[in-house]
Amino acid sequence: MRFGANYTPAQGWFHHWLDFDLDAVRADLDSLAALGLDHVRVFPLWPLFQPNRTLIRPRAVGQLVQLADAAAERGLDVAVDGLQGHVSSFDFLPAWTRTWHRRNLFTDPEVLAGQEEYLRTLAAALSDRPGFLGMTLGNEINQFSDRPHPDPDRITRGQATAWLERMLAACERGAPGRMHLHAEYDAAWYRDGHPFTPAQAARLGAATAVHSWVFDGTAQRYGPAGTATEHHAAYLIELSKAWAVDPHRPVWLQEVGAPAPHIPEDRAARFTEATVVNALDCPDLWGVTWWCSHDVARSLADFPELEYGLGLLDNDGGVKPAGAAIAALTEEWRGRTHRPAVRGTALVVDVGGAEAAPYRSVCAPGGAVFEAWVKLTAQGVRPSLVLAELADDKEHLASRHITEVCTPDEVDRP
Structure with missing residues (x-):
């Protein structure tokens, strides 16, 4: 079981790439290693690394390598996100894709070639x-x-599928055999008609990434201590398995955090512990990567209010309650094998077809699938989920150790 953090530098946030200070990075990584973490997820800003379609700055790439080496010295592995893209409400897109050079990020041949070479270069x-x-x-x-x-x-x-396949292939050319994947926010799972789909998320790449944010209506609807809120990450992990072809495909809880005021500050530690413990009750979980490592400094303007206080550590490296909760969990799990009990009961997910999932909003907070799953969970059932197309497939059910199948309507009956 892997425990890590999404690395948000204490000095300058992701703008630190403009004034890269390796000593400051080392200090940040020291504070993360002290929590018992074993990896960080790192975010180069795409416009700074590839300011022109045919210019990938060697110095910036070298600084990324320096960061990875500094992490390794502290026992921290590194996962790298390439196309930033979008983080914490800000878009970071190179000028050669916007305004006078406006071109579709997913279909324009020249943009695709530039992205492909950029991802390959970082991986290599x-x-x-x-x-x-x-x-x-x-x-x-x-x-x-x-x-x-x-x-x-x-x-x-x-077109989304073609883009994903081409970019994943570029990463594989740069670094064969590594864990290359893609990661979407929950519109892929919850929004009808969205071009990125659950099938893509659960079948393309080396693992499935889920990002669990309870400000998506979950905490607002069910409260900060509700079963749905404390199990939201576990629900997404289990939902992803409904679409997976490999019954034991690894799932990475790649982003999860305790956003105030939806999670009040005095409940942050409790929410952190409950979220992680519930996620650990899901088979085939690869790891948990908390958002984020350090708070955003108040000296930086225009962030949504909830973004400032999401760190495990404050800007001076002090451990916050969520950080203490994560440190306790890493200590508890050190050396243990992750082997939760199978989930023998599966709830049927009918989204109008597995590939396009035109009615996937039934899986969103307030939807019939979501509500039934939460109700079963509150009863202690530990449900998984299975696509309607596979609910009678004995071989598929056996491969997932599912022995009982029920529909949302059956759960709702008195």
């Missing part, structure tokens, strides 16, 4: 580092493809 630069886990294509880059983005690059589901 780290390929000989034993602590390099692999590339994630970008952080929630699906948000550029659909509403509520104010200026989306519209694509079809087929």
Whole structure:
């Protein structure tokens, strides 16, 4: 079982790449290693690393390698996100894709070639580092493809699949055999018509990444201590398995945090512990990577209020209650094998077809599948989920150790 943090530098946030200070990075990594973590997820800003379509700055790539080496010295492996893309409400896109050079991020041939070479270059630069886990294509880059983005690059589901396959292949060319994957925010699982789909998330790449944020309506609807809120990450992990072809495909809880005021500050430690413990009750979990390592400094303007206080550590490296909870969990799990009991009861997920999932909103907070899963969980059932198309497939059910199947309607009956 892996425990890590999404690395948000204490000095300058991701703008630290403009004034890269290796000593400051080392101090940050020291504070993370002291929590017992074993990896960090790192975010180069795409416009700073590739300011021109044919210029990938060697110095910036070298600084990324220096960061990876500094992490390795502290026993921390490194996963790298390539196309940043979008982080903490800000878009970071190179000028050669916007305004006068406006081109679709997912379909324009020249943009695709530039992205492909950029991802390959970063992967190749780290390929000989034993602590390099692999590339994630970008952080929630699906948000550029659909509403509520104010200026989306519209694509079809087929075009999204083609983009994902091409970019994953570029990462594999740069660093063969590493854990290369993609990561979307929950529109892929919850939004009808979204071009990025659950099938893509659960079948393309070396692992499935889920990002669990309870400000998506979960905490607002069910409260900070509700079963749905404390099990939201576990629900997404189990939901992903409904679409997975490999019954034991690894699932990475790649982002999860305790956003105030939806999770009050005095409940942050409790929420952190409950979320992680519930996620650990899911088979085939690869690891948990908390968002984020350090708070965003109040001297930086224009972030949404909830973004400032998400760190395990404050800007001076002090351990916050969520950080203490994570440190206690890493200590508890050190040396243990992750082998939770099987989940023998599965709830049927009918989204109108597995590939396009046109009615996937039934899986969202307030939807019939979500509500039934939470109700079963509150009863102590520990449910998994299975696609309607596979609910009568005995071979599939046996491969997942499922012995009982029920529909949301059956759960709702008195």
